[in-house]
Amino acid sequence: MITALLVMTGIALVLGAVLGFASIKFKVEGDPLVEKIDAILPQTQCGQCGFPGCRPYATAIADGEAEINQCPPGGEEGIRKLADLLGREFKPLSEEHGVEKPKSVAVIDEATCIGCTLCIQACPVDAIVGAAKQLHTIVAAECTGCELCLAPCPVDCITMEAITETVDTWKWRYPVVEIKAA
Amino acid sequence: MLRKLFKFHGGVKPQTNKTQSTTAAIAAVPLPDRLVIPLHQAVGGHPRPLVQPGEHVLKGQRIGGADGNLSSAVHASTSGIVRDVAQAVMPHTSGLTTLSVIIEPDGEDRWCELEKVNYRSTPPDELRDFLRDAGVVGLGGAVFPSYAKLKPGKEGKLKTLVINGAECEPFITCDDMLMRERASDMLKGIVAMRYMLQAEEVLIGIEDNKPEAVASVQAAIRASGETGIEAVAIPTRYPAGGAKQLIRVLTGIEVPHGRRSTDFGVQCFNVGTAFSIFEALEHGRPLISRLVTVAGNVTAPRNYDVLIGTPMDHLVRLAGPRPDTDRYIMGGPMMGVRMPGFDVPVVKATNCVLVGSPALFPAPPPEMPCIRCGECAKACPADLAPFEMYWFSRSKNFGKAQEYHLFDCIECGCCSFVCPSHIPLVDYFRFSKSEIWSREREKESSDGARDRFEFKNFRQEREKQEKAEKLAAKAAATREKVATEGAATPAAADGEAAPKPKPSATDAKRALIEAAMEKARQQKAQVAPKNTDHLAPDVEADIAAIDARRNAAPARAADTPDA
Structure with a gap:
């Protein structure tokens, strides 16, 4: 009886020690789920989801505080990927957060720009170059099309232009089977 | 030999x-x-x-x-x-x-x-x-x-x-x-x-x-x-x-x-x-x-x-x-691509202009379901399994298609040629490949955007901190100055800021603030845009227009609350 008790206590102590050691040794910093969600989000940092950037939204999704259908730039495909990852039900894009638009870049009308730097401060990815009282311009390759620069511009000199297909970005279409009338 | x-x-x-x-x-x-x-x-x-x-x-x-x-x-x-x-x-x-x-x-x-x-x-x-x-x-x-x-x-x-x-x-x-x-x-x-x-x-x-x-x-x-x-x-x-x-x-x-x-x-x-x-x-x-x-x-x-x-x-x-x-x-009938018109130019890649007609190259019979006969795998010169890649390309499961080495496909068309179900396999593979490339491009740009966003946040934090440190240092210096000046000359050095007979430390501080503001005003007035000499009249007119817009801008911003 005593031996059995001692043996069981011993095993419990050893296993407890191993578990305790493992919890320190293999501790995961941060929530790995947030990383995975963040990798799916389009990183436009546009804030249309209601969070200040893609990562905060990813954190909110992981914590169950936000729905997965709040990201218009990610579109339906993004929602499907999130649904797959999280094992949640697919939902159509929530209308209050916006609609899916074709990818576009901001363009500054150089004749109208007054060099006020407001758009530079608004740009989440530092894609606008310029200085006070000097013409601003957008680095098209870095622009995510988040539209955050549109509102602050006091002279409305920024417009969004849809990205057109070039030979380098052209995609082969999905083969469509034509159905002929019998 | x-x-x-x-x-x-x-x-x-x-x-x-x-x-x-x-x-x-x-x-x-x-x-x-x-x-x-x-x-x-x-x-x-x-x-x-x-x-x-x-x-x-x-x-x-x-x-x-x-x-x-x-x-x-x-x-x-x-x-x-x-x-x-x-x-x-x-x-x-x-x-x-x-x-x-x-x-x-x-x-x-x-x-x-x-x-x-x-x-x-x-x-x-x-x-x-x-x-x-x-x-x-x-x-x-x-x-x-x-x-x-x-x-x-x-x-x-x-x-x-x-x-x-x-x-x-x-x-x-x-x-x-x-x-x-x-x-x-x-x-x-x-x-x-x-x-x-x-x-x-x-x-x-x-x-x-x-x-x-x-x-x-x-x-x-x-x-x-x-x-x-x-x-x-x-x-x-x-x-x-x-x-x-x-x-x-x-x-x-x-x-x-x-x-x-x-x-x-x-x-x-x-x-x-x-x-x-x-x-x-x-x-x-x-x-x-x-x-x-x-x-x-x-x-x-x-x-x-x-x-x-x-x-x-x-x-x-x-x-x-x-x-x-x-x-x-x-190109040829196996790998060639249809031209968008008749007047496109011959380029370095043009080895053949194959002239087509409905009689010579009739439209393929309708695509039938894949019966997994394996003919395509037997014909594939790259040793791939086209029927698997077809399956995953068709369902847009690109990751799986890549696992079957989609990118080793040379698009030779042998699989489509032998397919008894007349499936245009190569069309599916081309579709998959270009989708994967486009996703990779998007991934690359979104990774770049993430880095830039994180760096911007880091930079803003750092600037805020630096500013706070600078201000703290300056405030400490001012306090010290005020303390020493207040002790030495109770009648506060700056004449115009000494209306009261017995100025306290706060008055001396206010005087310093006003002096600083005056200095800033003067500096602002002195700042003049460079490269404004010897300009053409039209450029000067442009500058005047821009200045007018700039002066009007804050007023407009105030009018429209959402701006």
């Missing part, structure tokens, strides 16, 4: 249809009214335009300069006037436009000054730059800049240089005719390549349905007295002209997934490329023309020596297209 040949897996034997276009010799093409020369014709970066509209150019003059790491120059194919440097439809299925130089020939066809090179006395790097600026690219169809491939590799030498004269695709005979008519010049190009690559042996692989070409090349080798070069007849089986397949047949080396043939001491070039290297080195002529087969729905199929930029319909007219012609295909 009989050489031991090897077999590659799979392959098919379609009807070759080659004899029709080999009866007549290579013909020249009269100058068209207009040449449209796309600047981007080869794999790699877009060349930048070097000419302006209205400029007169000479034949062989560089009009597009190589730009970036992997890029190849473009030249004027004849002398004439540059009418425009504009977007024009390019020979690509998409029907999209690309920056092109449009030349109106002056009819003189006058060469610019040509520079020859002695490849034996030129350093290898300079020689490669020369070939890049001569616009020499692989003429087998991939149009990869040749200079980038003419490096002997880590060991400083190559074991085998494979020259691809297999030309396995039906209808196409331009390499065949080149070997028949220009074998000795081509051989000189091969000798130069062998020198640049320090290759031990050269094997010229030619399918055995071209006995005249084999004989002609062998005769040229004998006449030149070169040793270590051999023309080898290989069995006719599509796609024996694929680089990996030809290397397998000639050397027995099977290049595995993710490796290059150069890792095994083998490099492969097309016979047409060898000829254009000869032209560049021996005569200094850049790549401005190539042999093009016109075949299919024409009365007189033939090979032509065509200037790059010649509209396809101008070329096809010579061969007599039949009235029911409804499309041009660039």
Whole structure:
């Protein structure tokens, strides 16, 4: 009886020690789920989801505080990927957060720009170059099309232009089977 | 001597249809009214335009300069006037436009000054730059800049240089005719390549349905007295002209997934490329023309020596297209792509203009479900499982398709050719590949955006902290100053800020603040934009307008609360 008790206590102590050691040794910093969600989000940092950037939204999704259908730039495909990852039900894009638009870049009308730097401060990815009282311009390759620069511009000199297909970005279409009338 | 040949897996034997276009010799093409020369014709970066509209150019003059790491120059194919440097439809299925130089020939066809090179006395790097600026690219169809491939590799030498004269695709005979008519010049190009690559042996692989070409090349080798070069007849089986397949047949080396043939001491070039290297080195002529087969729905199929930029319909007219012609295909029936129009230009990649009609190439029967018979896997020369890749491409499960090595697919069309359900497998693979590429591009840009966003946040935090530290330091200094000044002269130094007879420490502080504000006001007034002297009146007017807008802007912003 005593031996059995001692043996069981011993095993419990050893296993407890191993578990305790493992919890320190293999501790995961941060929530790995947030990383995975963040990798799916389009990183436009546009804030249309209601969070200040893609990562905060990813954190909110992981914590169950936000729905997965709040990201218009990610579109339906993004929602499907999130649904797959999280094992949640697919939902159509929530209308209050916006609609899916074709990818576009901001363009500054150089004749109208007054060099006020407001758009530079608004740009989440530092894609606008310029200085006070000097013409601003957008680095098209870095622009995510988040539209955050549109509102602050006091002279409305920024417009969004849809990205057109070039030979380098052209995609082969999905083969469509034509159905002929019998 | 009989050489031991090897077999590659799979392959098919379609009807070759080659004899029709080999009866007549290579013909020249009269100058068209207009040449449209796309600047981007080869794999790699877009060349930048070097000419302006209205400029007169000479034949062989560089009009597009190589730009970036992997890029190849473009030249004027004849002398004439540059009418425009504009977007024009390019020979690509998409029907999209690309920056092109449009030349109106002056009819003189006058060469610019040509520079020859002695490849034996030129350093290898300079020689490669020369070939890049001569616009020499692989003429087998991939149009990869040749200079980038003419490096002997880590060991400083190559074991085998494979020259691809297999030309396995039906209808196409331009390499065949080149070997028949220009074998000795081509051989000189091969000798130069062998020198640049320090290759031990050269094997010229030619399918055995071209006995005249084999004989002609062998005769040229004998006449030149070169040793270590051999023309080898290989069995006719599509796609024996694929680089990996030809290397397998000639050397027995099977290049595995993710490796290059150069890792095994083998490099492969097309016979047409060898000829254009000869032209560049021996005569200094850049790549401005190539042999093009016109075949299919024409009365007189033939090979032509065509200037790059010649509209396809101008070329096809010579061969007599039949009235029911409804499309041009660039390339052969297996791998070719349909052109968006009839007037697209011939480019460096155009080995054949296949004229199509509903009778010659009827629409395929309707696609039936895959029965998983495995015929496609038996036919696949790349040892893939097309039915699996089809399954995942169709369901847009691109990750899985890649697991089945989708990117090893050479799009040869053997699987579609044998499929009893008439599934256009290659169309699915092309769709998958371009979707994956586009996703990778998006991933790259979103990763970049994430980094930039995180850095911006970090920078803002850092700036905030720095500002706070600076302010704290300044405030401490001010407090100290106030304390010492308040103790020394109770009547506060600055006269105007001392209305009260007994100023306290707070008054002294207020005085300091007011002095600082005054200083800031003065500084602001002194700031004047630079470069404003000696401006034209219209520029000054512009500046005045901008200033007016700037002054009006805050008022407007206040009017509209959402602005």
